[in-house]
Amino acid sequence: MDKELIFGHQNPDTDAIGTAIAYSYLQNKLGYNTEAVALGEPNDETAYALKKFGFEAPRVIETAANEVNAVMLVDHNEPQQSVSDIDKVKVTHVVDHHRIMNFNTADPLFYRAEPVGCTSTIMWKLFNENGVEIPQNIAGIMLSAIISDTLLLKSPTTTDDDHKAVEALAKIADVDYKEYGLAMLKAGTNIADKSEEDLIDLDAKSFSLNGNNVRVAQINVVDLPEAMERKDAFLKAMDESSKSNGYDMFMLLITNILDSDSEALVVGSDETKATFEKAFGKKLSDSEVKLPGVVSRKKQVVPPLTDAFEG
C-alpha cells in the first residue's frame, strides 16, 4: 500500500502532533502505511509531553506532494491551515473537531468529526471501535492532547466524552492526570525567553471571514499582568505580521490558565476593529479589551467573529 503522511495544522499544538502520532499508530495496525509528521516544531508544552512519554518530535515537512500522493489530516480541515501544497495531494481521511470550511474533495473519503474538546477524544473512540489496544505511551500523548485542548477539562468546549477519554487514558498511561496536566500546561506558559514575534505565531490560525483574512493567536500564561507589560511590543509585532502577511485583523488572546480569564489585543483597520467590538459587545480601549471566561478560540472567539463579519 502506498505510503501516506498524517499531520495536524500549521503552528502545531499538542493535539495536532499527539493525535497525528496516535492516528498513525492506529492506521498502521489497520493495514495502512503511514508516517506521522508535523507542519512545525513542537511548542514547549508539546515538547514536555513528547519527552514525558518517550517520543521524538515528528519530522517537519514543508510540502507533501514531493513525497506522497495521499495524506490524512487530523485536528484541521481548512486548506489555509494545512500543508502549503494541500491542493496537490489527495486527502483520504480526516479526523477533526472543528467546523468544516472550504474543504472540498473530488472523491468520497473517510471523514470523522465530532464537536468534542479534542481530536484525541475521537481518536480514543476510534481505537475502541476498531478493537485496537492503546499502548501506554500512545495513551499518554493522547491524554496530553486532551488536557491541552480543554485546559484540564475546564474549557467550555469540554464534553462528557472528553472526561471519559481522560479517565480511561490516564489509567492506561498510569499518571495522575491533574498533577501531570498542570505541570504540562505550565511548561507551555514560559513566555519570558521568547520574542513577541515568536509568541504571536506559536498558536495562531487564519480564518477567511467574508473575504477578510483574520488571524487569531493565543498565548497561555500564569501571570496576566506580567504578560501585559509587553503590550506595546505585542501590538508592534502584530502590526508588522499583518502587513507582511496581508491580515485584515490580528487578534491576540492572552489566557490565564489558572483562572480561565483572558485579555485580547487587536490590530486592524477601524472597520475590522469595529466588527470585533460588535462581535464581543465590548469597546476596545487602546487596542485592548478584557474577555473574562473566554478561553476557547473555537467556541468563544471564532463563532462571534464569524457572525459579526458575515452578519
Added chain:
Amino acid sequence: MDKELIFGHQNPDTDAIGTAIAYSYLQNKLGYNTEAVALGEPNDETAYALKKFGFEAPRVIETAANEVNAVMLVDHNEPQQSVSDIDKVKVTHVVDHHRIMNFNTADPLFYRAEPVGCTSTIMWKLFNENGVEIPQNIAGIMLSAIISDTLLLKSPTTTDDDHKAVEALAKIADVDYKEYGLAMLKAGTNIADKSEEDLIDLDAKSFSLNGNNVRVAQINVVDLPEAMERKDAFLKAMDESSKSNGYDMFMLLITNILDSDSEALVVGSDETKATFEKAFGKKLSDSEVKLPGVVSRKKQVVPPLTDAFEG
C-alpha cells in the same frame, strides 16, 4: 431538546429516504428529538421497500427553517442537492458517502463519511457502535437502501463493509436478500407508464467538465430491447431538454439490472460526441453505443468523461 429534521437529497432514492428513517430512529433512541422527512415523493422502488417493511412515505418538505432551527443530513452534503433554505438552518449532523463539496459550517458538528457503497452501511455501523438494537423493519429499510445503491452488491462502488452490512441486516430483517432485492429493483424498472421526458429526469445529475455542461441520466430496466424501442422518443426528449437547459452533452445510460450491462444514448455537438467516443474508446452508431459492465455513473462514467473533456 429542540426538534430537528433529518432528510436525504432532492429527487430522493431508497438510500436518501431509508437512511433518514433509520437515522431518526437511532437518534431518538440516543435522546434527540427528530423526524425523518423527505425532499420529494418516493420513487417506485422506494415505495416498494417502504410498503414491504410497513413504513409510510416520510412527509415531504419544501423548506426547513419554518419548522426547525437545526437539521441532520444523510446521503448528501452539497447545498444545491439539499433543502432550498439550507443556508437558514444549522446542520448538526451529516452521515454520507459522497465527496465533500461547498459544505461549510460556522460551528463544529458531527460528520461521518466513509467511501462505501451506501449511507445505510455507515448507519449499520453507527447502530453497532452505539449499542442500539436494530428493529426488524429498520433493518429491512436499511437493507433496501444498500441493495438499491449497490445494485445487489454488483456495482463497482461495493465494498466489504457493504457485504457485511447486507448479511447482518438481511438476518435481522428475516428476508432472502437476493430474492427480495431483485423484486425491489424490478419494482423500480417499470418504465412503461412514464413519459420519456419524465424518465430522463428521474435520476439525472449535471457536471461541469472543462466549461461544458454535461448531463448524465440513468434508467434501470430488466428488458433492454424493450426500452430501446423508445430510442427515438428518448433522443427527442434529450435534445429538447438540452436546448432548454443549455446542456452541451446529454448522456442517457439505460442499465439492465439483471446482467449489469448498459446501452448509452448520447445527444450533443459533433465535438462533444467525439469527446464521448474518446472517453469510452468506442464509436457511437446512430447516437447509440453498448457499454457492457458499466453500471455506476459515479465510478464508471464521470471519471472517463472528466478525463476526456479535461485531458
